[in-house]
Amino acid sequence: MGPDPRPQPRVTTLAAAADDFGHLVHQTPNAVLLPASAHDVAAAVRRAAGQGRRFAAQGRRHSVFGRAQARDGVVADMGRLRTLHAVQRDRVVVDAGATWREVVAATLPHGRTPPVLTDYLDLSVGGTLAVGGVGSATSRLGVMSDHVLELEVVTGQGEQVICSPDRHPNLFDAVRAGLGQVGVITRATLPLVPAPRLVRRFLLFYPDLATMLGDQRLLVHEPRFEGVQGAVLATPTGGWTFRLDLTTPFTGDPPDDPALLAGLSDDRPKAQPSMLPYLDHLNRFTVLERFLRSNGQWWFPHPWLTTFVGDASVESVVDSELADLPPADLGPLGQVVLSPVLRESVRSPLLRLPPDPVCYTFNLFRLPATDEAGEARRLVMANRAVYERVRDVAGTLYPVSAFPMSRDDWRRHFGAAFDRLSEAKHDHDPGHVLTPGYELF
């Protein structure tokens, strides 16, 4: 069982709206609204624009660097906009404030599921589609914003517009992974696929990075595992160990284990196979969440860094970053996430990836054992330095990261796609009302 999926009454204070999961940036808004409809959102955007204020939608406030905040502006807590509309065989229509937990609670009884889900289900649909959405199936199936049929959005001019690949495609492409710069998502139509009953899972261990990367390169090109996720973990003796978490969902006969593992170079005696219900697989973050809540670390600062590195440089970059990374900077429960992504599977134009056909998430999932503010600031600056080294080898940012970015940084980040975003901003949010937290325009 994960957290209670039933809608909870919501009260958002100015102080809560000036905080997020990172607990690193605090911008107090002038007002917090609880819109109950897209119409309310549209009216609120128009009112904010008329008052010369900025406007930010807040989903579950799991941003880590104030990206959902608006100093002196208007913040909309999207939590009341969480209706799950009709579940059909191939699609579901959901209001953007719903969480993925609520989405799967509605679709699984129909034997259906979204094809890609984040590793953590308590994120809002709108907040996730605004950044992309990376999950265990991303390696071969892309990000969650690639799996959207239609969006209802409110633009920075307070207009309600339906967009899709066929209707207002430029707006559709600027909203998906567009960091909330041109529209607030109020409703999404998401594709559904048959939900598996069970998941076969293997944790495989590797003595070194090169061997793990070799298996990732092999697996990302083959359909044997849907989920291919790598992690680098600190060992008690001060070194690093390398782990692949491989998952294959199924419904009828279990898959053939020897065929799944054929040709892999892991330390086989250490392999940990398991079989789990699909929902338990989706809930895999819950154990860590419970622990972090129970010892208070959930409320500590979270200076996370999330990037993508291309195949050509991944080994040298990760090797040298690990050489300089004190395990204490990750925290005892932290880890480096290193998972392959087939570039061609990602179709959201604003999700920036390195040019290599295979890329890797390279994330410092820091869970510091202290809430000391100076230490958090030091790690934010360390993030910036790592990002610059990643960028020097054509790596890119997954913008769920804790460190400041200047307008020039963002321009460089979006590269050839910046003009497209800029044009969409000009067309749909010319007054620069929406989502100031990225400091992008």
Ligand SMILES: Cc1cc2nc3c(=O)[nH]c(=O)nc-3n(C[C@H](O)[C@H](O)[C@H](O)COP(=O)(O)OP(=O)(O)OC[C@H]3O[C@@H](n4cnc5c(N)ncnc54)[C@H](O)[C@@H]3O)c2cc1C
């Ligand atoms: C514990 C934890 C686990 C996570 N796991 C994953 C993971 O597995 N994969 C992954 O990709 N990410 C993951 N993340 C990061 C997460 O996807 C992003 O932080 C996401 O933006 C958070 O969603 P949210 O609903 O909390 O959004 P918020 O933090 O509320 O908002 C995020 C951004 O989106 C904007 N926004 C919010 N709602 C809307 C809307 N309706 N329309 C337009 N813009 C909107 C906000 O203004 C803000 O800029 C995780 C974060 C945490 C804290």
